[in-house]
């Protein structure tokens with residue numbers, strides 16, 4: 190075997206691969222699929238050994254995955270928490286095991302913020318405000334009836350996208366949210382809930398969906414009800430996935446507020462910094478825009494997710 194002048198085998202100088210345990214929420218949306226791909230690809234590119242676990246939208250599965258990462262003594266744990274509350278115990282276990290935790294995409298609601306190192310992801314509150322501003326600037330009238338499809342109950346994006354949107358329409362009584370229910374960020378549920386909304390009252394002016402997938406599901410429900418999405422009902426959603434651009438190019442979706450899932454490279458860079466003991470910012474905010482229907486065809490070729 191090869192040996193150095195010191196007598197030690199060369200292999201003992203080879204760098205040990207960093208092991209990252211990552212607990213993903215699930216595969217509920219086009220956004221999430223792109224997020225998973227970004228993380229897997231970036232881990233490969235960065236030479237990081239990724240242990241990936243899919244929780245199928247269940248918090249209990251995420252807790253199990255985190256405990257298993259602790260038992261395996263991974264170097265860093267990364268996770269995107271499905272909901273904000275209920276993480277104290279497991280995060281304390283990670284801290285006791287001296288394993289740093291990085292939050293990606295969504296944050297947790299815990300009192301002790303030393304339980305996690307950094308949170309990287311979008312500003313969901315601002316996304317809700319962007320949706321609200323687009324509405325008040327583009328949809329006029331004395332009685333604008335809005336239905337809302339919320340994301341997963343208790344999740345950061347559902348809470349903040351609702352809050353940001355309501356902040357903008359507050360004090361403008363012409364804009365009324367007449368119905369609001371969760372569609373769990375999925376196409377199937379978005380369609381189902383929109384069907385129920387239209388059955389209760391088809392005279393709806395605006396749909397605000399907390400993500401594109403629910404909007405795309407709702408578009409089907411609107412068409413099946415004999416109405417024209419994008420015309421009879423103005424549709425505002427969030428994410429900016431390719432499916433939304435296709436719907437905009439077909440004239441069926443009016444605007445999407447961007448939320449980037451491409452967090453992989455930033456996550457791997459941060460994992461390396463944390464392992465090297467370098468200081469990292471507590472909050473890393475993703476920069477994003479907004480795309481109305483008339484920009485869709487020009488922008489579509491540039492979309493990466």
Ligand code: AHR
Pocket residue numbers: 217218219220221294295346374399400401402427428448
């Ligand atoms: O946390 C980000 C949200 O989760 C995206 O907007 C949604 O599509 C996904 O499922």
